Amino acid sequence: MEIYGFDKEVGTHISKFNSDFIISRIIKTTMPAHIGCMHLEASGIIGYHQAVVPQLVVIVNGEGWVRGEGDTNIFVKKGDVVFWKKGEWHETTTDMGLTAIVIESEELNPSSLMTLKVNN
Structure with missing residues (x-):
């Protein structure tokens, strides 16, 4: 399991076309x-299972806990991105609730655009 960030602080300022915003790139795929x-509502869970394909979970609201194949739970919150490789066992839980965008593809390379925060 790897955890990345997509907070404003890791983004790039865009001024092209008279724009004024920051973009935090997450992933680029050709497949x-x-x-x-x-x-996930309060006390929600995505049960312990194997990733069918590589998977990114982009937390856009709330907070919770993720774990990979070990018993160690890692706290995650809005602004974190969790990456699981194909076949990796994993689980997500939350006490207060959590909303996340999930991206699944045979071709995911998050380290090409984001900075690694935690590698478990």
């Missing part, structure tokens, strides 16, 4: 990707 939004 098909499935993108969805997961809504």
